[in-house]
Amino acid sequence: MIAIENLRKSYGKLQVLKNVSASFEAGRAISIIGPNASGKTTMSKCILGMVLPDGGDIKIDGESVLKKHAYRSKIGYMPQIGRYPENMKIRQVIGMIRDIRKDVKQIDEELIGLYGLEAIYEKRMGALSGGTKQKVSAALAFMFNPQILILDEPTAGLDPVSAEILKCKILKEKRSGKLIMITSHIMSEIEEVADEVLCLMDGQLKFHETIAGIKAQANEERLSRAIAKIMNEQD
Amino acid sequence: MNKIIKYVFYDIVRNKIVLAYTLFLLLLSVGLFNLGGSPDKGILSLLNLVLLTVPLISIVFATTHFYNSYEFMELLVAQPINRSKIFMSEYLGVSCSLSGAFILGVGLPVMLFGASITGLYLVLTGVFITFIFVALAFLASVITRDKAKGIGIALLLWFYFALIYDGIVLFILYSFSDYPLEHATLALTAFNPVDLGRIIVLLHLDVSALMGYTGALYKSILGSLWGIGLAFGLLLVWILVPVLSSRRIFSRRDL
Structure with a gap:
């Protein structure tokens, strides 16, 4: 569904992505891991067209997405840190995005209900806590039934109950045949949700393997240990 | 695109600055018309104040607005919308609301107290100047991501067009006063929209008789309908060049 070919990006002298190639299929959840500043967010932003790559190509359903919208x-x-117009209310933000995406008939409001966002509809975005902003981001990401979900550290600011709701939602969408990309640092969460792990290191693809494959390769029961083992072996 | 402009409008209207700007212009124009005696005098004083304040307020307001809308633009960029559409909506939203404030604040009193073709030129010039300085502000804002730097560049641009440029022109005129400079001055005017606007209005007032040879040349070239068309055409170029170049920069950079 998504094919990344020799993706390159540098900010000034700093090379963030060095010839990364990968492909992802529908109905799978892929977890992108790697140390901080290894290019995870840059890669997802490239897919979204927020960051323009220096070289390489990104194809969705066989078509290049560069310079398209x-x-x-x-x-x-769902961004890592959701930034919203401070003086807009939750109702207005959701209403605006809906107004812009009027062509979409099927609206998924499950997360708005589960997170009880309606009760705080009149609060200004600037007055919300980080976790509540995350909930709004999550509700917006799932709202229009997209075939691809890109979630950048989705549970980082959420309380355990809200995180659990989000995980259930992710699993549900995966079962309905969507492609889900999650960047995360929490191994237990990856093990619960993801099928494949893609590891970036210093802007290079370290490995892209199914979770079962990783465990078998490292001969370990726990994913976190298995990954640590593989990384150490390759160094 | 209309939808996005609508939300930009909402945002600006909630912001009380545009309202204050309208009231300020309204007070200024009504006051000057009632002080001066003849409507021509009122228009002349108004012209000088308008050419100083409108660029300044437009450029400062537009720059701060652009930086404050960063979150809004980030939110939209992840949606299936063309980036240049987002940019143009921001531009049109800001420049139309500031022009609206100008038309209400200056156009209305001019119509009431000094309705004339000169008054019409004054209002038109003001609207063009608003569009030009919002465009320059957006250019300054897409060049750098640092808000303080962006506002600095914007203020520098205002200084240049409102004060420094005239100094440079005077210096050139003084140093080369032995040569015939009429056509050169005319060309130099084209490089500053504020001067261009000032001359368009001045030529339709009686004071243009006091401007000497150069004034006579201005009058012979810019006094005709063709010349006025040319002058407004140049103002239009002053809008398009910064808008199109900043749109290009905006669609080709990382957010």
């Missing part, structure tokens, strides 16, 4: 109707994006 219509393809973004297929993607739901």
Whole structure:
């Protein structure tokens, strides 16, 4: 569904992505891991067209997405730190995005209900806590039934109950045949949700393997140990 | 695109600055018309104040607005919308609301107290100047991500067009006063929208008789309908060049 070919990006002298190639299929959940500043967010932002790559190509359903915008109707994006216009209310933000995406008939409001966002509809975005902003981001990402979900550290600021709701939602969407990309640092969470792990290190692809494959390769029961083992072996 | 402009409008209207700007212009124009006696005098004083304040307020307001809308633009960029559409909506939203404030604040009193073709030129010039300085502000804001730097560049641009440029022109005129400079001055005017606007209005007032040879040349070239068309055409170029170049920069950079 998504194919990344020799993706390159540098900010000034700093090379963030060095010839990364990968491909992801629908109905799978891929977890992107790697140390801080290894290029995870840059890669997802490249897919969204927020960051423009220096070289290489990104294809969705066989078509290059560079310099296009219509393809973004297929993607739901939840940023690492959601930034919203401070003086807009939750109701207005959701209403505005809905107004812009009027062509979408099927609206998924499950997360708005589960997170009880309606009760705080009149609060200004600037007055919300980080976790509540995350909930709004999550609700917006899932709202238009996108075929691809890109979630950048989705549970980082959420309380355990809310995180659990989000995980259930992710699993549900995966079962309905969507492609889900999650960047995360929490191994237990990855093990629960993801099927494949893609590891970036210093802007290079370290490995891209199914979870079962990783465990077998390292001969370990726990994913965190298995990954640590593989990383150490390769150094 | 209309939808996005609508939300930009909402945002600006909630912001009380545009309202204050309208009231300020309204007070200024009504006051000057009632002080001066003849409507021509009122228009002349108004012209000088308008050419100083409108660029300043437009450029400062537009720059701060652009930086404050960063979150809004980030939110939209993840949606299936063209980036240049987002940019143009921001531009049109800001420049139309500031022009609206100008038309209410200056156009209305001019119509009431000094309705004339000169008054019409004054209002038109003001609207063009608003569009030009919002465009320059957006250019300054897309060049750098640092808000303080962006506002600095914007203020520098205002200083240049409102004060420094005239100094440079005077210096050139003084140093080369032995040569015939009429056509050169005319060309130099084209490089500053504020001067261009000032001359368009001045030529339709009686004071243009006091401007000497150069004034006579201005009058012979810019006094005709063709010349006025040319002057407004130049103002239009002053809008398009910064808008199109900043749109290009905005669609080709990382957010």
